[in-house]
Amino acid sequence: MEVIERPDEMQRRALQWRREGKDIGFVPTMGYFHEGHLALMRRARQECDVVVVSIYVNPLQFGPREDFQRYPRDLPRDLRMAEAVGVDVAFVPKDEDMYPDGFQTFVEVTELARSLEGFYRPNHFRGVATVVVKLLNIVLPNKAYFGEKDFQQLRVVQRMVRDLNMPVEIVPCPTVREPDGLAMSSRNTYLSPAERQAATVLYRALQSADALFRNGERNTVKLKAQVWAVLSEEPTVFPQYVEIVDAETLQPVAHIERPAVVLLAAFVGAARLIDEWLLVP
Structure with missing residues (x-):
């Protein structure tokens, strides 16, 4: 499995795969993998020629009193787990490459993002939509895989892709649970x-x-x-x-x-x- 950090390098590789007629499956994550993440990767592996997983804790989707700093991170562990399920490329960008100095462009889905998580976490979905658009533009997947546990996020991303005529299929995947029913997170x-x-x-x-x-x-x-x-x-x-x-x-x-x-x-x-x-x- 290859690890790519720079967005321009990732995009060049994706364009090459596209020219070769390969279907790209993409799993966007914030890392610290569990079986729910791995299920998305396995689904992508079954359906696509190339599988890319991103590992990026996106600062834009966290509020000022939320858990950005303490969100669990273990990149070596994540890379081992991704490789074990057949991921081809792990895209691991840095903040300064995703949001360079002067960054001022954001994506917002309005009605679907107002209530529920959007009400209790203001600007959360603006951060989600912005990073997902950037990741889709960089990785250029044919299919992108999202879990249903984050149900509102799934609907926001689907609406955004439809509204912006983005040439990618958003594939919903069932919530994966522990044996006692707790949703994996x-x-x-x-x-x-x-x-x-x-x-x-x-x-x-x-x-x-x-x-x-x-x-x-x-x-x-x-x-x-x-x-x-x-x-x-x-x-x-x-x-x-x-x-x-x-x-x-x-x-x-x-x-x-x-x-x-x-x-x-x-x-x-x-x-x-x-x-x-x-x-x-």
Whole structure:
């Protein structure tokens, strides 16, 4: 596996692959890999001639009181893991190359990014959209792979790609979970053993809503109340929001008549965790 740091070198290599008629699969990440990341890489390996993974902790998507400085990083470990699943190139840019002196161009998706994560993390999605556009322009993939755990991010990126006529297919991939249901996340490393156990209440809460839904409940007030009730059973978990929204528009719905998604965020110790669960009538 080759490691490329400079954006211009990465782009030259991508243009060469394109001229050779090769399909490029791309997995953008912030590193500190877990099985969720590796599942995206394996999917890309199955579907594409060349697989590129980026490892870049993007400062633009962190707020001033968030965890940019302490976000887990272990590049040698990540490179070993990526190589083991068949990645061809790891693109590992530096801040000064991604955002050089004088950088002043940003990408913003408006309506989809206003609520949920966008409300609690102002400018987060501006940072996400900007870095994703830059990465797509550098790597020039045919397909880019995103996990559904960051459901709002997935929809923001899909909307951006459609609106800007970008020639790339965004491939959604299912959330990967631990055996006890906790969604895999690099931020899970912040959890103490007791907090790690407490965090499983997020999955149990989503499962309880799913069970109620499967029994015929379509009223989202009642479904959300069920999620809140289960979350309240764990006093060390502090939910920030629980919402049920249309799976495409991310607008709140009162009664589920088409695919909807339960989205939640909660603080568990020092970790802020998010999760999702799709409800399909």
